[in-house]
Amino acid sequence: MNIALIGFGKVSYNLFKLIDSPDINFLTSTEGRSQKTVDLINESNIEVFDSFREAVEKSDIVISAVTPSQALDVSRRYARDYQGLYLDLNNVSPDTKSQINDVCENFVDGAVIGKIDSDNLTLFLSGKNTDKLLFLNDFLNVKIISDNVGDASKLKLLRSTYTKALSVLLIESYSLAQKLNLEDEFFDTLSLTEGDEFKDKSLSRISNTLNSSKRKAEELEEILNYFNDDDLKMIKTALEKLKQF
Numbered sequence: 001m002n003i004a005l006i007g008f009g010k011v012s013y014n015l016f017k018l019i020d021s022p023d024i025n026f027l028t029s030t031e032g033r034s035q036k037t038v039d040l041i042n043e044s045n046i047e048v049f050d051s052f053r054e055a056v057e058k059s060d061i062v063i064s065a066v067t068p069s070q071a072l073d074v075s076r077r078y079a080r081d082y083q084g085l086y087l088d089l090n091n092v093s094p095d096t097k098s099q100i101n102d103v104c105e106n107f108v109d110g111a112v113i114g115k116i117d118s119d120n121l122t123l124f125l126s127g128k129n130t131d132k133l134l135f136l137n138d139f140l141n142v143k144i145i146s147d148n149v150g151d152a153s154k155l156k157l158l159r160s161t162y163t164k165a166l167s168v169l170l171i172e173s174y175s176l177a178q179k180l181n182l183e184d185e186f187f188d189t190l191s192l193t194e195g196d197e198f199k200d201k202s203l204s205r206i207s208n209t210l211n212s213s214k215r216k217a218e219e220l221e222e223i224l225n226y227f228n229d230d231d232l233k234m235i236k237t238a239l240e241k242l243k244q245f
Contacts, residue, residue: 001023001024001025001060001061002024002025002026002027002058002059002060002061003019003024003025003026003027003059003060003061003062003063004026004027004028004052004055004056004058004059004061004062004063005026005027005028005046005055005063005065006028006052006055006056006062006063006064006065006066006074006078007064007065007066007067007070007074008028008033008037008040008041009037009065009066010116010117011065011089011112011116012028012063012065013040013044014116014117014118014121015063015065015121015140016044016046018119018121018139018140019136019139019140020139021138021139025047026046026047027046027047027048027049027055027058027059028041028046028047028048028049028052028055029048029049029050029051029052029054029055030048031050031051031052052077052078053078056078056082059084060084060085061084061085061086061087061133062078062079062082062084062085062086062087063087063089064078064079064086064087064088064089064090065089065090066090067090067215067218068090068091068092068096068215068218068219068221068222069218070090071088071090071092071096071100072092072096072099072100075088075099075100075103075104076103079100079103079104079107080103080104081105082104082105082106083105083106084106085106085108085129085132085133086100086104086106086107086108087108087110087125087133088100088107088108088109088110089110089111089112089123091111091156091160091215091218091219091222092153092222093153093157093222093223093225093226094109094149094150094151094153094154094157094226095150095225095226096153096222097109097149097150097153098149098150101127101149106129106132107127107129107149108125108126108127108129108130108132108133109125109126109127109149109150109151109152109153110123110124110125110152111123111124111125111152111153111155111156112124113155113156113159120140120141121140121141122140122141122142122143123136123140123141123142123143124143124145124152124155124156125142125143125144125145125152126144126145126146126147126148126149126150126151126152126153127147127148127149127152128147128149130144130147131144157222157223157226157227160219160220160223161223161232161235164209164216164219164220164235164238164242165234165235165237165238167205167206167208167209167216167238168209168237168238168241168242169238170202170205170206171206171209171210171241172241173186174186174202174206187199187202190202209242209245210245213242213243213245214242216242217239217242217243220235220238220239220242221239223235224236224239
């Protein structure tokens with residue numbers, strides 16, 4: 001089986017590592033990729049083509065994991081008339097997933113829940129073709145939500161409304177503690193109620209948010225566009241803050 005990866009960031013790279021089988025061959029391309037991504041691809045034992053078009057044509061499954069703003073264009077470029085299975089793992093709204101579904105003949109809506117580079121990923125799937133991906137249970141946790149395209153993405157959006165707003169609040173609180181030279185004591189007091197691992201998890205969350213603030217801002221914009229609710233004041237504030245990082 002050949003699986004083409006469009007995009008080779010943290011999501012694709014971790015899937016490539018976790019889905020380790022002699023019966024599965026991964027394909028990708030360095031076309032239009034940054035030097036950082038090219039270096040990561042070159043370090044990996046993955047078959048590289050001159051273009052994504054070539055990789056897709058030789059694949060049985062395509063996994064799209066790009067930035068939210070590219071997801072729809074990528075599907076129009078590579079999924080139209082594609083006969084294989086097209087799994088979209090991008091953090092986009094259910095409306096965008098519906099538009100991608102209109103392009104693809106065999107579409108699966110997917111959402112990675114949890115830490116991207118974890119060895120214990122959970123993959124939520126929805127759509128009529130989800131049963132064709134049950135073999136992935138041999139490598140990671142697969143949960144099928146429903147036959148409705150968009151349900152997996154709805155869960156991801158709901159989770160993101162909480163986690164991203166919480167991350168911004170955590171950054172602000174930690175910044176205040178630093179100014180007062182009380183950062184260690186800040187985490188000590190919170191650990192009393194949040195658990196012994198709270199400090200390490202918080203610092204990891206802060207680092208991840210700051211390093212990927214642009215992508216996370218795009219994801220919040222998708223949330224606001226989808227729900228179109230004036231009461232989402234915390235989400236709007238979190239978006240404004242992310243754009244400042």
